[in-house]
Amino acid sequence: MDAVTPTSTVVPFALKDTDSLIERVWPAQKISVETQKERKSGQGQTLTALGSYWKGRKPLFLVEACIWGALLPATGSDEADLEILDLLLGMSDDQIVERIKSGLSLEDIKKYASKEEYEELVETIEEAGSRKERLRSLRREEKNRISAAIYARMPYSARVAIMSRPEEVGIHDLIESRLPRVNRHLGTTAKTVPELIEQLGVMRFGHAPKVADAFCGGGSIPFSAARLGCDVYASDLNPIASMLTWGALNVVGADSTRRKAIEKAQELLADEVDKEITALSIEHDADGNRAKAYLYCLEARCPQTGWLVPLLPSLIISKKRKTIVRLGPNFLKKCFDISIEEDVSPADLKGAEIGTVQDGSLTYMLDGERYSTSIKTLRGDRRGPDGTTANGLRLWSKTDICPSPDDLFQERLYCIQWITADSLKKGRQETFFAAPTKQDLRREEKVIEIVRQRLPEWQSKGFIPDSLIERGEKTDEPIRTRGWSHWHHLFPPRHLLLLGLIREKMSSAEMCLDFCQMLNITSKMCRINSSEGQGGAVKYGEVFYNQALNTLLNYAVRGSLSVLKSGSLHPPTFSIGRNCAVATHDAKGIGYAADLFITDPPYADAVNYAEITEYFIAWLRKNPPAPFRDFVWDSRRALAIQGDGEEFRRNMVEAYGAMTRHMPDNGMQIVMFTHQSGSVWADMAQIFWGAGLHVKAAWYIATETTSELKKGGYVQGTVILVLRKRSGGEAGYKDEIVQEVRAEVADQIDTMMGLNQRLKGNGRAENLFEDADLQMAGYAAALRVLTRYEKIDGTDMTKEALRPRRSGENNVVGEIIDFAVQVANEHMVPEGMAPKLWGGLSGGERFYLKMMDIETTSLRKLDNYQNFAKAFRVSDYGAVMGSMEPNKASLKAAKEFKKSGFEIPEFGPSATRAVLYAIYELENEVEGDEVLSHLRDMVQSYHSKRDDLAAIADYIARKREKVDETESRAARILHGLIRNERLG
Template identity: 40%
Template sequence: MISFIEKQFPVSKVSKESYKERKANNGQTLTGLGKWWGRKPLVLVRAAILGCLMPASDNPKWDMDIFLKIMSMDQTGLELRREKPFSAAEMYEIVEKNKKLRSRINEWFDITGDKIKLNSSVNKKEVELTVFNTLGYDEKLTKCIRPEQLGNLDVQTWKEINHHLGTNAQDLQELIQQLSAKRYGQNVVVGDCFCGGGSIPFEAARMGCDTYASDLNPVAGLLTWASINILGASTKDLEEIKKFQQDVFNKVDEKITTLGIEHNENGDRAVSYLYCVDANCPECGKKVPLAPSWVIGKGTKTVAKLVEKDNGFDLVVEMGVSSADMKVADNSGTVGKSGLICPSCGKTTPISSLRRDRRDKNGNLIYGLRKWEKAEFDFQENDIYHERLYAIKYEKNDGKRYYRHPNERDLQNEAKVKQIIAENIGAWQEQGLVPSMEIETGMKTDEVMRNRGWSHWNHLFNARQLLVIGTFVDVISKGGNNKLLKVAGMLGVNRLVNFNSRLSRWCSIAGIEKVVDVYYNQALNTLYNHGCLGFKSIHSSWAYNINDYLTNKQSIVNLSDARAVNNNCHIWITDPPYADAVYYHELSELFLAWDKKLLLGTFPEWYTDSKRILAVKGDDNFSRSMIDIYNNMANHMLDDGMQVVMFTHSDPSVWAQLALIMWKAGLKVTAAWNIATETESGGLKVGNYVKGTVLLVLRKQTEEETAYLDEINMDIKSEVKAQIESMQALEDKEEPNFSDPDYVLAAYAASLKVLTSYKKISGLDLDYELDLAINKPANSKVVKIIENAKRIAYDCIIPLDFDTYLWKELSHTERFYIKGLEAEKHNNYQISTYQEYARGFSIGSYGQLMASEKANTARLKTATEFAMRTVSDNPDFEKSILRCVLAAIYIVIKEDGVPEKGLFHIKQQVP
């Protein structure tokens, strides 16, 4: 039974919905549970699962309509999702620009006063709905909740869905179960052996699927288990979890308050602490506090001022300073890209020199900083770096907040905290209350070792942070009496770890002025100044919002190497690690270092390390690992099962690698779709959006047929043309679903569909081809086949309303220019678009056709910019009719708009 996703997919709408979900930032469903990198949008997962289960009929247009109805992406669905009201002014602006509605302005609006109003005689809901339905899809989404936030579809929509699919469902879960029964005779089992942050298993469970989820990494396992069981908890369980969170918080608060380490002499309590690193200037010997800027708060106009003294500098905190002082503080940073900048002698010292890094006789880099011992938590007297507390943000009993530099009482509090840690850290490490794990060398972890000398994960936390988070771990381990509560506690600890370490940044932006997260990117960034949470500001990091969702609890979540998975699934949907894009195994160890005790107590069958040695990495073993993994999954699915692999890449050689990996694993390609999932400043689907997610649809290879390479070239050409023509036939001119990269991607998939449909191809050694695709792609036959498919695609991608016969008569350079104009018409000025066109149309040089080749402002030359200059790099273009027409336009403009002179030029030049 062929699936919907193998024939078509609403890439444009799913892309826009994915973008909307991404832009929700912390409002996304799973992000509150904890940090993970590269979670896929839930709407994308929902569409993929539905696309696999929904059968393709002999009426593709009706299939698409029904698919969009189920996803609430049709007109009725958008109307149901519409939540944000229009203001009268918004509606007036839209109506005024709409030719069909403009005549109704006086009927609907009162514009006699200072403020535009709706006439009292009109039905506001009807007017709003009429206005809403004139908008494009993107504009409609600004007024809508996400598909996952819609309770259910309306009765009439379900009648239409059931009529087409032969089902009798009243909600999404029932539909999934009934489609599963029709296809597999039982409820579908969706598996993911790279579950990561849990997007795929969670959405599958929420849709009503049985689920299998595994990952090598315990943090991934924890997040996935929590997504299904905590977000899917009953109302009673949720109340218990929230009560547990508050009880733990109160007990830790009581302990910290009793110690008296956060209150000052006035009884005010600390909200935040600011620390910086000190180092002696090698040139003058002065001890210099290091920070890139001394602005503390842009809203409160708070700065730290450097005051020179005999052996160094004091830092004096002042609030409400002038704009001039703010500018001075911002520009008087004592460390930058060039190194330490001494405010006393004015000399600059490179950081590598300051650290005393050196190379041995073999050229190997030797780090100059002292390596810290396991139980250390502070810099030692003879170290190159030291740490000082330079500012505290306090809150009075009346809620007013202020900053000050530490006085004697504050320094006493600080000394008391350090004394507590010094006396207890050894025992606490033994008990698992604070980290004791050594930091293994790695691409990301080497940063903290090189830049600070830290050798164990506890070194990334100052004494105050160790005390507070360690107290949370202690209270949780003693208080949680079931798995739900202990997991909720671990998630809270991990959130604290992400917002309360020596790598936690201080944000000085007006209206924020607080400590922010460690993992704002995919790295462990050592800081010269960092923030530390006082207990007053910990609650928002510790407690997180939990919304209850109905999830299918027929789920298995465990830790496993994907090569060793032994569970059968009907559909495998995976988002594999690819070429070390994110170093999950290294980055997650910051959390694992704290979770060890709680993990062992909650999941005794799990291990507590990241299993770095088994992680799939972008090294020489990558292809072999991937073949083994996907071969194992192929062996654990039915003959009529499916796989969807998500990955990000547009390079034909990478496509060739992945195709060969899947081919070797016993799988064949049946379709591929590209969904824009990134949220870039330029918006969605601008230009060649290669940062989208490719959905590669696969089935088990069951044929034994052999083909010859020269025989299948015609098959590939036919398949590419058929695929693009079928997509064009479904295209909506009002709201286009596909762009040029989609058609190119479809061409790649079509070529791979033909190639991988055979068990083997005579004259093609798959192992040799895989090696070539990785190391010498220019010599790979498969890469060449995919490149040729792209050229076939570009022959088929004709601009809208352009005559097909005329298009075929144009030279490749003329096509390049016309396609470029079409891109500019849609406000696409990315150089990558022109690079793609040049490759697609086999053009070696196009620089003389371009007015600009800058990344996001690339554009073609206009007729006046060409003038009558020779385009020597492109002889075909120079001799073309298009070049003649451009010259004629220039002549007309030059001659004050006299068209006859331009026409005369064309008659003279064109035979």
Template identity: 45%
Template sequence: MALRPFEWKDKPALIEHLFPVQKISAESFREQMAGAGKTLTALGSYWKGRKPLILNKACILGALLPVTDDLLTDLKIFELLMGMDTESMQARLEAKLPASRRDQVGELLVLPFNEQVKKAKRAEEMDDSLFVHIWRRVNKHFGTSANSFPELIEEMGIARFGHRPKMADVFCGSGQIPFEAARLGCDVYASDLNPIACMLTWGAFNIVGANQEKSKKIKAVQNELTKQIQKQIEALGIEKDGKGWRAKAFLYCVEVICPETGWKVPLIPNLIISKPRSGIKNNVVAKLVPVSDKKKYDIQILEWVDTEELYLYQNGTVQNGELVHSPDGITSYRTKISSIRGDYKEGKKNKNRLRKWGKSDFIPHPDDIFQERLYCVQWIRTRATGRGDEYQFRSVSKGDLVREKEVIDFVSSHLSEWQEKGVIPDMIIEAGAKTDEPIRTRGWTHWHHLFNPRQLLIAGLVNMHSGEIGKFCLSSILNWNARLSIWGNLDGGGGSVKNVFLNQALNTSYNYGTRTVKTIGSLIRFRVVESLIQCKIAKVSAHPAQEIEVENDIYITDPPYGDAVKYEEISEFFIAWLRKNPPKEFSHWTWDSRRSLAIKGEDEGFRRGMVAAYRKTAEMMPDNGIQVLMFTHQSGAIWADMANIIWAAGLQVTAAWYVVTETDSALRQGANVKGTVILILRKRRKNLDTFRDDLGWEIEEAVKEQVESLVGLDKSVRATGAEGLYTDADLQMAGYAAALKVLTAYSVIDGKDMVTEAEAPRVPGKKTFVDDLIEFAVQTAVQFLVPTGFEKNEWQNLQPVERFYLKMAEVEFQGGKTLDNYQNFAKAFKVAHFDQVMSDASRANSARLKLSSEFRSALMSGDAEIAGTPLRALLFGLHEITKDTDIEDVLLHLMDFCPNYLANKSLVAKMADYLAEKRQGLKQTKTFRPDKEAEAARILAEAIRNQRL
């Protein structure tokens, strides 16, 4: 029997009651680690911060599926739909393993889930056959009759909303969320202020999601474009040496006059050009040869340099921001490049003596401070035997310089015409946090200045012949072929042209590589992992989030937040090339970044923009609509801002989950792991009022109910022999959600209108009424999470740092050793200097507390938060036991150091028992021996209990 329209109209969504965050985290992390292998990356690797498709799928299904009285079965069905059940995992493992190893699948299936995920294919890489076995069980549980995701989605949408569900993302970015919704079968509306984001989302629908027939046409377009560009470059004769060799890459560097010597010096940070790798078997270096009579350096390219000699070339002429050279090989001259540039301050502004380039410039003027020089060419030809290619790196010849001039002359003769037609940009670089860099360090004022003549020529030709598919080829070429494309690997070796957006900045470089037709072919003929979308409607619009005028049932958004990438600035790198001649499919979008309209930063403008956006989405959804809001949890202030925004927008939190989504490679700049907070929101439909004094009991009851429900589900899952669902960190987040659910249900608290309070401007350093309420709610939630073995009053009487240390010992025991867990709990427990009790070896994904042996006698007194506490006295006692101190002396010292020892004696024994349990079984290393700590804790606990006073 089919579901009736609106049968589930008022049923809570599954995601409001359960979400297997540990498994979803494992799947999300695995997808992020795939890098270039991710489904949508080929369309534009320059757009970072994509939320994993597997997470998007979980949110979409979780928002549509109903919760029943049988949570355990709900969970099992959800895992079936996610491809996380045992049968699906077996298929995923078999698909990844070579045939010779498939007999090992049984052994792999008993590994922890995150280990299985690492060795299996990702669920979104599998075809529909992965889910054939699930439909009978799904239909039986929910009363549906589906045999595919689109059928299930449509039936669930009718049951909830009376029609196929309409899902929207008004901050669509690269299209990850709407693409997954479209692939599942929702009607989709995607919008973004940024036209590059809209283009990427369009590409997700129409290129990655294309059917087989359309995919063939796309490949034909790519092949034809490649042929056209190759033909025109061949006709110019600028990439051949006349001896059968074709250029593969050109290497350029900046040159300056040394103010101390008057010598013209090439700026090359590392003189190693290439190290052995696939296809290239030799070491290649650039040797600077002084030419005294001309006060300049020739650059000789040497191949087959002994590996032992490479150290001589590791340090080039740029070292720690200084020009360094030695014309005679004896005297070394060092000058700050900032001095050569003539940096100075005018008020608060940084300025220098660089000439600002004009619209018609594309190479330096002869009297510019920074000149540019071609110093090496990489050549390639097919071997005479026909077996593969051979490569050469050569010094620049007279013929190379002649061909270089031909390129300059060609671009010069066409520049004005091409700029007028939009083939090459004429757009000014507006000052900004990221765009100031090329202006300040090079004097570049227009976007085409970021490309040299050869790069302008190739990109211009591609732009000239491009339709909508070609624009994706163009954006890829721009990212991989600009004056910001450094040469080589980050360690100076390797030998290849890197992409501009290695990070989300516009960092200028002293030397860079330029690609040729030989190597841009792969950028034009980019390949995507075809993944057919199955929706009936998928629309992309360019407008601010708060201007949406279409009603949708579900909104899933990943909005900008305080530390977001400044896409409104850096995307102008691409917009400049597309704005005058977008293809007809993109022509109705505004081809401008509209920086002033972008929601950004952490100030009042950010909050106002977010409130306006979410207030409008709340208006543009039915009363039983649901929103899923994702944001990266880094700053406590951002969390508080989000709560204010939700309140002011007329929404209410109904659940919150925390999923690990970021890879270690995203954390190079520091040990601050990033995860994603998932907030589930509904309309606040009643105008309720209450008083703060009454909130405490209500929050505590809500937190208790939420946590006990999840703990009960976790125990049920463990009872089946499966891994647990939740750690203490997950329960903490659920407690936050329960507290916020209570708070945001009220329109008036203590006689104050909460929308007005939430919208009130912040005063730096001053807490608002809302801040106080959120802090109160969080503290109430945290205090409920009392570890097993402690009474509630005992736990609450401990110092915050003691509760933090003991709670994190339990989290470590559960395996939750990511640094963000410690940061989150430290904020919750109000521990200001949690680093004082953390091991110096802590890293982003392997943080830990200090053992007693690492404290030794430190922090026994003074201003440290743990100083003078019973826990600190206990830890010192454990340290003494590990050093074989007589137990009677240990007890005497414990009595001396522990405040009010007689009253705290039983509590100290409890803490010792607790640490003995939590330290046992942790993974050990040569420097980390928790087993010794556990044994010492057992000895001391027993000694305390037997002590006669």
């Protein structure tokens, strides 16, 4: 792309040695809310249209918040600096009107409006003899003016839920009308966002900022940087990642003229292929109906009866249409005939939920007898001495496109969904289901014959894959469960024909992106869901609905119309005009310079992209179009940085060391990673030590989801680490460093809590920083101190970072970081709790009472509970949890413990345990005198602890007032009993 002519009229290097805003303050809670809104928009996310199969993209809003935070200076006025950052991210109260998406509800108005605003927006009318409230009919401008003030009082999460995302309304439009205000604060003269970015770069680095990402993945970081106006260099070892990043910059980032040309080429290719498919007469029946989808299942011969049985987990085709499969025994051929019945009775529909596969076994009825055989037994699965599983399946050959007659698993077409001839060209098509006829089966044979004839030539030219599936953690699945040995075995003949025709005609890089979207819906791994679609219609899934290669017993094969339509990409347009480059190479071998390295490394990554993307690489590795010819079309698994442990640490040190060497002395790195374990911090400290980096700040961004695919322990939070080059060669001793850490952590948290209080004093309804942010800031403060030193107790920490660890050895880094957490927790005294009382509580008590404070807000996120459990060293916090649902987590109430439930290690013989038991008794109508008697028995030195017990009861009464009124009342009664009891 062409470089932009410099427009800077600012002083070069004026900010060279100035701290960035993200090193000082950063509104992590507001950024979390905006980030989650973007993530939850699903297919509405800007880059998802390029490839929904890449699951690990960081939200664009989060990346842009990092870039602005890195470029903006910390001027010494935190509140003024945050106001400017809010404006640049579209989060300011001044920008509410432009972002208003849906009007305020009557409930919102009652809750947040002033009396005057309420009267302006709401009127009372007489209707059917009663008075009712309704919204007044106002001009849009007037309504928005009044509503904006109400929005500004709402909690930020509630406000954003009913507003458009900044990029939906045009982030540059939100910002540019307010640039005069920004210029006055920064001393810039910009008239556009790219000009402002360039001027900040000149002031800090002497030129427009250069941003690089050595783990570019799905392209979020390079795209966000380029969209703002930075020069960008992106690379990844994986060619699919680099291709997606190229697409973000050159397709989503294309101007309108280029986009029209891309879309025209897409339409021409689709029309050409469609005409060829139609001419082959393989998708139309004699009445002109056209197939929308073909439903296939595996068949296997039962070893007990010798019958060939379809493997169908369910006999339901469509719940909405009450359509099911009927199996009729064919005693002559020892198999089952299949018919399709529509509009069956509720009883028949219910009975069809149970198919011929139950609990992993082939199970069916024949002549009144029930037969059942485990599918593992059918395959002959056996475990070898090395722990691997083998079986008796035949490995398919390079020339195979369907099972041979002797294979255990056969593939059977059992149903076709047809589009009626007269609705083919209508916007709303009509469809019906039918069992295949003899003519349909002849068309199947025709397809197989065409593919067999073309396969040798197409494989030699790369139009159909000819590569073996390399064994691995994810790629073993199709080999082990089906005997598929080459990548083209994962595709049905119909799709081999369709994809081969498309691949033969592809000529541009943009088409590769379309093609990969088609690959994601064309293999034998596409699920059939009888009730998942809109209105309960049948929905056909994607291959990568999760991050694995899942073989299926029955699957959908979409007709060519659906496939061709899926490849027509229409993402939003964001014209990019800076210098952008994309390459494929190892992060450890980078050779390009950048001012900001922003990366999302593969730490403990459950997504094995190195293996699963070979599914796509197999189709593109031969004769890819320019500019992809310079890419290395191989996953290069051996070079991929994955997992954890010693090898991971060494690779990461090499990668981040290379980035450090290629940035200026005042450059910066921002590292994003998923925080799942406390040991992560010690590992990351050692990695940054080895790479010559000094941690300056850390921020926590909540990214939870309640997706069915992520239930169970997959709660996520992203930590943003800010790093600079380490200067000097300081040495220190552990006992001195511990005290330095204590002071640094305390100062950091006191500063952030003070900013919360100042902003609340200015009318803000909620905290800027919540407890999770304060915890992360405590970690960061510890790492700031630690990573400044090259030697601790005489040990060279750079060399120590690369030394293999021995099991059970003491880790000075881990000890200091744990200490930092304790210091942070001491400073995070819940509102309404006396610091002296807090200091005397056990970890279990602190956890319970702290989370009780958090439950008075809307922040019932499971990762909050997880993080505080780790911080307070509570090993089994689940024992005191009433709910572990990700976004609706909650503690047990006193009544939920029941009598036996109070004997848990998390509380021990503590004051909090005694108070909760007393509240439990009061709720069960035990007399007050008896409750006090039990309390005296439970608490040693009761008289000296009366004040603490009363304070805890009072605290619970106040915290439970709006959460559990009954418990609050009982706690208030207990407080009075303790205070008013007569002591002998």
